[in-house]
Amino acid sequence: MLTEPSAAVVRATLPAVGAAIEDITERFYGKLFAAHPALLRDLFNRGNQAVGTQRQALAGSIAAFAAHLVEHPDDRPDVMLRRIANKHASLGVRADQYPIVHQHLFKAIAEVLGDAITPEVAAAWDEVYWLMANALITIEAGLYAQQGVVDADVWRTWEVVDRTEETPLVASFLLRPADGGPVPAFRAGQYVSVQVQLADGARQIRQYSLIGAPSATTRAIAVKQVAGTGAGPDGEVSHHLHTHVRQGDLLRVSAPYGDLVLAPGDAPLLLASAGIGCTPMLAMLEELAAAGHRGPVTVVHADRSPESHALRAHHAALAAELPAGTAHFWYEQPGSGHHTGRVDLTDVPVASGTRAYLCGPLPYMRAVRGQLLGKGVAAADIHYEVFGPDLWLAS
Structure with a gap:
């Protein structure tokens, strides 16, 4: 997968890139959101951006992928890629968004590492990026096809048919398709994304596990109201659902995704x-x-x-x-x-x-x-x- 010349360059530069990767991802997100503010408003979790956890996760995934390629040039870390691809699919990430990420990520790399980014180094890390990106695009295309999703449009309108206060901080919502159509199958352990429009017009998205039997004709989620900490704000979507959503209201809900599913058989x-x-x-x-x-x-x-x-x-x-x-x-x-x-x-x-x-x-x-x-x-x-x-x- 990774060519030998590129593997040698990545192996030699991985410590320097790894040491700077959080600086790189911080600059990357700044550039990305300055050029495409709608991505922060309608796709990325603003709370995670505020406390830096999204930046840490991106840095970790890039470093882990590069390290795996260096150690196993003819292999790829499919478990990690499937987990990321399922999250992307639940958000409706599109193949044409990967070049946008590439553009701003490599500008950030060049700024942080300066003269260390020779043409040879840039080409090697460009190869790493597109190996990861194309693998994700392929897996995501397969996930969309499995759900019959066209053009990454994973969203459908569902009606809240019941709401139950499970604890003072957890409410469950019973859902059915607002169009009266069939309920898509899911595997136990999978989740859906829920998109809500907030008071400032942002359409924020969060994932919630599906509860109940996969064969049911309705779907249910349980939502914990997330309290803010010293490092970050209250959970925007959970707060909205707890405060504003009642029986009869409509929600935009994605197709089900997720790779934490039971393997077949009677193993313990x-x-x-x-x-x-x-x-x-x-x-x-x-x-x-x-x-x-x-x-x-x-x-x-x-x-x-x-x-x-x-x-x-x-x-x-x-x-x-x-x-x-x-x-x-x-x-x-x-x-x-x-x-x-x-x-x-x-x-x-x-x-x-x-x-x-x-x-x-x-x-x-x-x-x-x-x-x-x-x-x-x-x-x-x-x-x-x-x-x-x-x-x-x-x-």
Whole structure:
């Protein structure tokens, strides 16, 4: 894939580019949004831009891709590319946007690295960029084709037919197509993007896991209202949905995408989540129950308290419905009748050959992954979902 002369140049310059990559991506986004302000208004997450997490994620993905090509010139990191492509497809990213990114990214590289960017170096990194971009374009085209999407137009209008307050901070929304047409199929663990128009006219987009059985004639999402931190603002879309959207309202919702899906078979499973990360696990449990899954299924969840655990009763009931299902809940609040504190798998049986699926805050997933590796679960059998910028790659 990467030519040998380019591989040698990238190998030699990767430390310098890697050291400067966050400076490069910061300048890149500044140039991109100055030239194309609609992209920040209607495509990119303004909250993530404000705190810099999108910049970190982009830097991490470029560095990880380049490092992989240097180590494996005839291969490509398909797992990483599929994860990025699914996020892009859920946003309706188009092939003609990649040259725009290239233009502003390489201007930023030239500014940051100056005289170090010789024609030879520029050509080598240009090759890296287009290897990554063309791979993503190809995967995204396949994802669009699977959903019958034309020209990356993933959007459809859905009606809110019910709203339920699951906890003080989590509301679920039951949706059906406003046009009365068929409901597209999805795989348990996938998500949709929801686009809302805010008071300033921006059309911001966020992803939410689909909950419920994939065979249902309606679709449901659960949305946690995201509070701002010292580094960033309140969640714009979650706040809008909680404050303004009620039964009878209409939402623009994408086709379903996402690569955190169950592999076929009766292998032992472990589904670990924290907070609102339980939502893809609920769909997986629904699918397993409907399919009559006979293998062991270990459900692990962490939350602040039973009251903040969204869809807690349903979570426990689905685990109990499986012939070999067990549930282990950890809560920070003591005296809840469950485990207290952080998740500790020391006394949780993990069968040989277990496949694990994780969703939750990054520190939580890293901690659970480390414990699973210590229990003999193969790294290749541990899969994860990150909503928002994938800072796992940035590390």
